[in-house]
Amino acid sequence: MKYEIIFSGIGGQGVILAGSLLGEAAVSCGLRAAQTQAYGVSARGGFTKTDVIISDDEILYPYALTPDLIIVLAEPALLHYLNVSNDNCKVIYDSSIIDASKYDLDKRYFGLPIVEIAKELGSARSANILSLGIAASFIVDISLEQLDNVLEKRFRGKILGKNIEILRKGIELGKSVALTR
Amino acid sequence: MSRRSKEVSWKAFLREESLPHQWCAGCGYGVILKSMLYAFEKSGLAPKDVVVVTGIGCWGKADDYLYTNTVHVTHGRALPIATGIKVANPSLKVLALMGDGDSATIGGNHLIHSSRRNIDVTAIIANNLNYGMTGGQYSCTTPLDSRTSTSWYGDPEPALDICRLTETAGASFVARTTVYHVGTIERYILMALSHEGFSLVEVISPCPTYFGRYNKMPKAPIMLNWLKDKAISIERAKNLSEEELSGAIVTGVFADKKGHSFLSRYNEIQARAKKDLEGE
Amino acid sequence: MTGKIGFILGNEAIVEGALVSGATFFAGYPITPSSEIAERASRRLPQVGGYYLQMEDEIASIAAIIGASIGGAKAFTATSGPGFSLMQENIGLAVMAEVPCVIINVQRSGPSTGLATKPAQADIMQARWGRHGDHSIIAISPSTVQECFDLIIFAFNVAETYRCPVLFMADATVGHLREGCVLRSKDEVEIINRKRPPEGLDEYYPYKADEDLVPPMATLGGHYLSRFHSSSHNEKGLPTSSPEEAKDLIKRLYDKIEKNKDKIVKYKTFDVDGSDYLLIAFGGAVRAARQAALDAKKRGLKVGVLQLQTVWPFPAEYVCELAKDKKGVVVPEMNMGQIIGEVRKAVPDAIPVVGANRYDGEPLAPYEIMKALDEVLSL
Amino acid sequence: MAIPEGEIMVVEGKKFRIEMRRDRCKGCEICVEFCPKKVFEADELGRPVPVRVDDCIGCGACELRCPDFAIEVKSKGVS
Numbered sequence: 001m002k003y004e005i006i007f008s009g010i011g012g013q014g015v016i017l018a019g020s021l022l023g024e025a026a027v028s029c030g031l032r033a034a035q036t037q038a039y040g041v042s043a044r045g046g047f048t049k050t051d052v053i054i055s056d057d058e059i060l061y062p063y064a065l066t067p068d069l070i071i072v073l074a075e076p077a078l079l080h081y082l083n084v085s086n087d088n089c090k091v092i093y094d095s096s097i098i099d100a101s102k103y104d105l106d107k108r109y110f111g112l113p114i115v116e117i118a119k120e121l122g123s124a125r126s127a128n129i130l131s132l133g134i135a136a137s138f139i140v141d142i143s144l145e146q147l148d149n150v151l152e153k154r155f156r157g158k159i160l161g162k163n164i165e166i167l168r169k170g171i172e173l174g175k176s177v178a179l180t181r
Numbered sequence: 182m183s184r185r186s187k188e189v190s191w192k193a194f195l196r197e198e199s200l201p202h203q204w205c206a207g208c209g210y211g212v213i214l215k216s217m218l219y220a221f222e223k224s225g226l227a228p229k230d231v232v233v234v235t236g237i238g239c240w241g242k243a244d245d246y247l248y249t250n251t252v253h254v255t256h257g258r259a260l261p262i263a264t265g266i267k268v269a270n271p272s273l274k275v276l277a278l279m280g281d282g283d284s285a286t287i288g289g290n291h292l293i294h295s296s297r298r299n300i301d302v303t304a305i306i307a308n309n310l311n312y313g314m315t316g317g318q319y320s321c322t323t324p325l326d327s328r329t330s331t332s333w334y335g336d337p338e339p340a341l342d343i344c345r346l347t348e349t350a351g352a353s354f355v356a357r358t359t360v361y362h363v364g365t366i367e368r369y370i371l372m373a374l375s376h377e378g379f380s381l382v383e384v385i386s387p388c389p390t391y392f393g394r395y396n397k398m399p400k401a402p403i404m405l406n407w408l409k410d411k412a413i414s415i416e417r418a419k420n421l422s423e424e425e426l427s428g429a430i431v432t433g434v435f436a437d438k439k440g441h442s443f444l445s446r447y448n449e450i451q452a453r454a455k456k457d458l459e460g461e
Numbered sequence: 462m463t464g465k466i467g468f469i470l471g472n473e474a475i476v477e478g479a480l481v482s483g484a485t486f487f488a489g490y491p492i493t494p495s496s497e498i499a500e501r502a503s504r505r506l507p508q509v510g511g512y513y514l515q516m517e518d519e520i521a522s523i524a525a526i527i528g529a530s531i532g533g534a535k536a537f538t539a540t541s542g543p544g545f546s547l548m549q550e551n552i553g554l555a556v557m558a559e560v561p562c563v564i565i566n567v568q569r570s571g572p573s574t575g576l577a578t579k580p581a582q583a584d585i586m587q588a589r590w591g592r593h594g595d596h597s598i599i600a601i602s603p604s605t606v607q608e609c610f611d612l613i614i615f616a617f618n619v620a621e622t623y624r625c626p627v628l629f630m631a632d633a634t635v636g637h638l639r640e641g642c643v644l645r646s647k648d649e650v651e652i653i654n655r656k657r658p659p660e661g662l663d664e665y666y667p668y669k670a671d672e673d674l675v676p677p678m679a680t681l682g683g684h685y686l687s688r689f690h691s692s693s694h695n696e697k698g699l700p701t702s703s704p705e706e707a708k709d710l711i712k713r714l715y716d717k718i719e720k721n722k723d724k725i726v727k728y729k730t731f732d733v734d735g736s737d738y739l740l741i742a743f744g745g746a747v748r749a750a751r752q753a754a755l756d757a758k759k760r761g762l763k764v765g766v767l768q769l770q771t772v773w774p775f776p777a778e779y780v781c782e783l784a785k786d787k788k789g790v791v792v793p794e795m796n797m798g799q800i801i802g803e804v805r806k807a808v809p810d811a812i813p814v815v816g817a818n819r820y821d822g823e824p825l826a827p828y829e830i831m832k833a834l835d836e837v838l839s840l
Numbered sequence: 841m842a843i844p845e846g847e848i849m850v851v852e853g854k855k856f857r858i859e860m861r862r863d864r865c866k867g868c869e870i871c872v873e874f875c876p877k878k879v880f881e882a883d884e885l886g887r888p889v890p891v892r893v894d895d896c897i898g899c900g901a902c903e904l905r906c907p908d909f910a911i912e913v914k915s916k917g918v919s
Contacts, residue, residue: 254689255551400868
């Protein structure tokens with residue numbers, strides 16, 4: 001098995017963190033993972049993306065060539081992924097902050113109000129963790145236990161509790177849109 | 182005169198077989214070297230405890246005449262090399278010997294930051310007011326309007342005051358004297374050697390071959406008398422106006438502050454880091 | 462940390478490997494894409510009684526690690542393109558004064574400030590020839606996070622063995638790559654420390670080499686007085702302008718690396734036996750090369766990969782041996798073609814050698830290597 | 841007064857003995873200028889000759905100021 005997942009957005013949204021947490025959870029489950037990132041000069045605001053490759057075999061090329069899933073958290077990022085070559089790719093964009101009506105998107109694209117849901121759950125800044133959950137629902141071999149573990153290593157106290165809740169909501173959301181291959 | 186009867190004589194630090202040295206007739210560097218050796222003797226240091234780092238320039242040849250550990254390096258970089266040696270092995274007494282070009286011109290940035298860092302190194306700057314080794318070009322300490330081989334019509338650039346610069350930047354011991362005031366060289370170097378933190382002694386030295394010759398002082402005695410006339414003690418200078426001090430060489434101890442050397446501060450950092458590691 | 466698997470950046474693995482090597486001193490100046498090395502070093506070194514010094518520039522950084530190594534520490538610095546350029550003069554000092562140290566260059570696109578956050582492999586010739594004067598140099602290049610960890614230990618080992626600077630030529634694709642990495646402990650790896658002179662010598666000559674052409678390095682403050690010199694010097698460490706002594710020194714500095722090449726050169730091969738074509742790559746480009754070889758296999762082509770873990774000294778004899786029965790060679794590099802020149806010099810003239818190059822700041826992709834392979838097929 | 845090259849020239853005065861290394865002396869005339877008793881005079885090459893050694897008061901100024909490690913002043917009776 002091999003998955004190629006991209007988290008994208010603008011700097012400051014924590015997309016790179018989401019990617020590294022996913023990779024770390026995969027490695028904890030005995031899988032291989034490679035996570036790369038591309039970012040501009042500004043730490044805040046510019047286009048940012050991370051590629052996460054997860055496989056049960058050695059990962060050679062560490063960048064996504066035929067992504068299976070792209071999560072898009074900001075409009076500048078969507079512009080990068082308007083012409084995805086892989087027919088089976090799913091592109092999930094945040095419909096609460098991106099007005100997709102001006103783009104001619106095919107059925108591979110669908111919107112989920114990611115930031116809005118995160119906000120409802122008490123933390124708009126945890127949109128990345130919600131995204132992590134969505135992506136995790138996609139990969140059957142990553143256990144919830146290991147995902148919780150990586151969150152516990154990264155967060156403390158109230159924020160940890162909130163993020164664990166948001167992670168679960170993300171997984172549920174992901175399942176609801178039937179992402180599993 | 183026979184000197185003090187200490188355990189290690191100043192001669193133990195001198196590579197006598199390398200004499201006569203390569204400095205020109207009347208160059209003050211032999212005097213500074215000898216004063217440094219006297220200070221070594223008085224300090225009670227043994228040759229193996231001392232590391233002398235030299236850069237490039239006439240004063241950068243000083244390591245050829247020393248029986249200490251010596252490290253001869255690239256132009257301008259004696260201070261960061263000395264910094265590395267001292268941090269890696271704090272039990273050593275580390276000196277950086279630099280000329281005015283080495284220390285303040287090409288190496289000026291390191292001089293500022295070694296002062297700010299207050300690294301536990303002793304800098305002995307022999308300032309002959311020009312680049313002697315390459316034929317008498319102007320350096321950043323050449324007095325304004327002086328004639329040199331690259332300022333035939335006068336140096337258009339004002340001179341940098343090394344002591345005021347380093348004192349402002351945070352060096353905790355700063356002193357200046359001249360080769361004319363020979364006894365104070367040894368005294369200041371000795372003070373610098375026992376100082377914790379960055380210590381700097383600047384010695385203005387005659388270069389009759391170039392600077393002197395180009396500026397109507399072709400012989401060492403003339404240059405020494407010129408240094409004598411130009412020198413004003415820091416105590417006296419306090420009561421003089423900027424105008425009265427123009428062109429003067431202010432001598433004396435500019436800074437002598439205790440505490441907060443780089444190494445003592447870093448010990449604190451290591452203690453905090455170890456606590457952090459235990460807490461993990 | 463024994464055998465712990467970390468999911469870490471290549472840059473972080475470099476620091477962990479350096480610590481296992483026994484490094485206790487880092488001096489550097491922050492620069493993208495190497496800064497995570499400085500950041501991690503600043504947190505980890507004081508925990509183990511070591512030192513992190515943030516210097517005023519890269520010139521001071523390389524100077525400080527040379528000083529620290531003279532002072533007895535294992536020392537390293539990390540930088541990227543512009544900083545690497547600034548370090549060249551003092552890398553020459555480390556060569557001449559024979560001071561072991563490790564310089565990491567996480568290569569980015571250039572020239573000048575170029576594309577600060579984007580990868581390249583365009584400093585590999587600068588690594589070989591960046592300094593003035595005749596000399597040999599050792600350069601090592603990792604292609605995975607695990608190799609960042611393992612090869613930095615190797616880098617320290619060869620630096621200590623041969624009393625020389627070692628250039629660790631990573632690139633942004635590897636430095637900013639997160640992967641699983643086994644963080645081996647000190648007991649699980651071979652650690653080499655510099656050779657010390659025996660006690661009881663009448664006089665210690667700091668530059669008198671043993672049979673392996675490497676002079677033992679005395680501990681400052683120990684039994685012997687020592688001298689280090691940037692200018693042409695004799696065995697005593699005193700400056701000399703004698704043509705014989707100058708020639709002997711330059712020759713020895715060169716030979717101690719070139720004549721020990723078989724111990725310094727490290728490489729990996731993938732499916733080279735019985736292959737018709739050969740890809741020769743180093744660093745980040747290896748990943749694309751291996752993927753391309755796999756893709757080519759699906760097309761029925763037999764393609765092997767040679768990964769140069771040690772790029773300098775260049776294993777010309779081995780490259781020739783490996784390539785001589787192939788139908789063609791492709792050299793993928795994230796530059797306009799640098800190592801390809803060495804490959805061309807090494808392989809027989811009849812064998813076509815084609816480059817697969819990318820120099821726009823984007824990582825080289827497998828399909829670009831495939832295109833170059835197609836070009837070889839068409840010849 | 842002819843002083844040989846390459847060896848230590850010892851000039852005895854009443855109270856002090858001046859030892860000079862002509863192989864090291866470069867003839868800068870600092871000792872000539874700064875001796876308070878004007879013990880030295882420069883020869884035609886500018887090199888010092890202690891012509892008035894009996895006037896020496898043993899202040900050590902010449903030794904201290906000599907850049908060439910070429911002069912030592914010793915008290916007589918002290919070896």
